[in-house]
Amino acid sequence: MQKEAFSSSSSKRFTFYLLAIGSACGLGNIWRFPYIVGENGGGAFLLLYIMLSFTVGLSVLTAELIVGRAARASLHKITVRLTGHIKKPFYWVGRLSLFISLVILAYYSVVSGWVLYYITQFFVSFFRPDTNAYLSTLNMAVLNENGIMQFLLASVHLLICAFILMYGKTKKFEKLLTYVLSFFVFLISILIYTSVSLESTTGVLRFLFYPDFSKLNLVSLGHAIGHVFFTLSLGLGLLVTLGSSLNDNDHIPTIAFRVTAIDTTISIVALLIIFPVAFTLSDRAMTDPGLLFESLPRLFMKIYYGEFFGFAFFLCLWIAAINASVGLLDSLISNTTERFRQASRLSSAWVVVAAALLLTLAPAFSGTFLKRFTLFEQSVIENIDSLLINYLLPLSVLGFIAVYFLFHKESERRDAFVSTDAPASVSLFRNWIWVLKWFAPGIIILGICLQLFVVIRSAL
Ligand code: TRP
Numbered sequence: 001m002q003k004e005a006f007s008s009s010s011s012k013r014f015t016f017y018l019l020a021i022g023s024a025c026g027l028g029n030i031w032r033f034p035y036i037v038g039e040n041g042g043g044a045f046l047l048l049y050i051m052l053s054f055t056v057g058l059s060v061l062t063a064e065l066i067v068g069r070a071a072r073a074s075l076h077k078i079t080v081r082l083t084g085h086i087k088k089p090f091y092w093v094g095r096l097s098l099f100i101s102l103v104i105l106a107y108y109s110v111v112s113g114w115v116l117y118y119i120t121q122f123f124v125s126f127f128r129p130d131t132n133a134y135l136s137t138l139n140m141a142v143l144n145e146n147g148i149m150q151f152l153l154a155s156v157h158l159l160i161c162a163f164i165l166m167y168g169k170t171k172k173f174e175k176l177l178t179y180v181l182s183f184f185v186f187l188i189s190i191l192i193y194t195s196v197s198l199e200s201t202t203g204v205l206r207f208l209f210y211p212d213f214s215k216l217n218l219v220s221l222g223h224a225i226g227h228v229f230f231t232l233s234l235g236l237g238l239l240v241t242l243g244s245s246l247n248d249n250d251h252i253p254t255i256a257f258r259v260t261a262i263d264t265t266i267s268i269v270a271l272l273i274i275f276p277v278a279f280t281l282s283d284r285a286m287t288d289p290g291l292l293f294e295s296l297p298r299l300f301m302k303i304y305y306g307e308f309f310g311f312a313f314f315l316c317l318w319i320a321a322i323n324a325s326v327g328l329l330d331s332l333i334s335n336t337t338e339r340f341r342q343a344s345r346l347s348s349a350w351v352v353v354a355a356a357l358l359l360t361l362a363p364a365f366s367g368t369f370l371k372r373f374t375l376f377e378q379s380v381i382e383n384i385d386s387l388l389i390n391y392l393l394p395l396s397v398l399g400f401i402a403v404y405f406l407f408h409k410e411s412e413r414r415d416a417f418v419s420t421d422a423p424a425s426v427s428l429f430r431n432w433i434w435v436l437k438w439f440a441p442g443i444i445i446l447g448i449c450l451q452l453f454v455v456i457r458s459a460l
Helices: 003-023 028-038 043-071 075-085 088-126 129-138 148-165 170-196 201-209 220-231 238-243 253-277 293-301 306-339 345-364 378-405 411-417 424-459
Strands: none
Touching: 003 028, 003 238, 003 253, 028 043, 028 075, 028 088, 028 220, 028 293, 028 306, 043 170, 043 201, 043 220, 043 293, 043 378, 043 424, 075 253, 075 378, 088 129, 088 148, 088 378, 129 293, 129 306, 148 170, 148 345, 170 253, 170 293, 170 306, 201 253, 201 378, 220 378, 220 424, 238 306, 253 293, 253 306, 253 378, 253 411, 253 424, 293 306, 306 345, 306 411, 345 378, 378 424, 411 424
16 A cells, blocks of 8 residues: 555656656757857856856746645636735736746747758658758758748647647657657767767867856846746746645755756757857857757768658657647646636637737748848847847746745745755755845846846947
């Protein structure tokens, strides 16, 4: 009997890890992180990012999980509950997080569409006599010049996600995810081996691990903190929902540490895979959202049967992206259903998918119809990315922290954090509270102000 109870709680914990790591690791690590590091000059930014992820990121992650487990409810419900009889202004925290979820979903779908395009291209290359020549011509230009195709690919992605969610295929999908994650690790090991044996690697190691602080600029802090939240899926209440499935005896700070460490490792591995090839491309490539897509095919060309590995890699990446999108869709659909009492889940799903599709139009047509609409020398898609991740997501986290300190009693906080099994937790408790109460809000506000300063200065 006891054994059974143990195995069910440990398999529950395994599923939790799978979901938490699955939602943390995605396009953010493999696609977004490398070009953000490139944009901000390499080593010094990487160091800043790692420091922020293990202080601010880890603290917020811990708090989200603790709130979720204590309330056994979603962030939206918690803020509604709070705002009902405590403070009205906090209503915006739930609202803002839903709005950001929708825009992130739309934006994420467009990039997932790019991944889909690459899957088809690798597939086509199996049947070409000149596989390598074909792969060497693969680039983002075809996509950039074809907004309709981007829109259609994003729609396919969204509809598949909605199907998985609505027709109860999530359990099967979770099982698939276990295999995919293991296979991904295998693929990544092959890639790393090939990539670090390229000639440019010494230069890359110097670029990534020798911090040159003069390369940091005023916006780097905001970029680093925004990416920390994005990659750990913080600020939108996703981990609050996941936390509600944790057992009372799970030690949340330990779990949060592991999730952060795995996520950071995967991001660093992605840098080591992508930069050695990127170094041989143009300078522009390193700071461009197309970086992953421009550089990886060239690495696969150097591997035996590279076209098959390339196909498998982009397929795994797409499955990771589906997982992230399904998480976002699920919280949006549940909230819509909750809000409009008469709505069925299916009709809410249609409303959310339609709204998301409408929002994909802007990033999808960023390189064509909307090409002329540049702001601060950036395209529409780059501006959406920046507004969402560098400004709104941190603001949402700030709101969450405020709700957290209002909602949770000091004693409950201590009980959830301090465990006799983890002696270090006693001394870390006060640091955690300090980081959450003072350091994180300070860094977020400073990051946003510095970015605003740069924007205003360039507008004048
Ligand atoms: N963390 C995911 C990634 O790195 C993206 C993501 C999924 C996300 N769900 C989220 C980001 C919720 C913010 C909030 O690709």
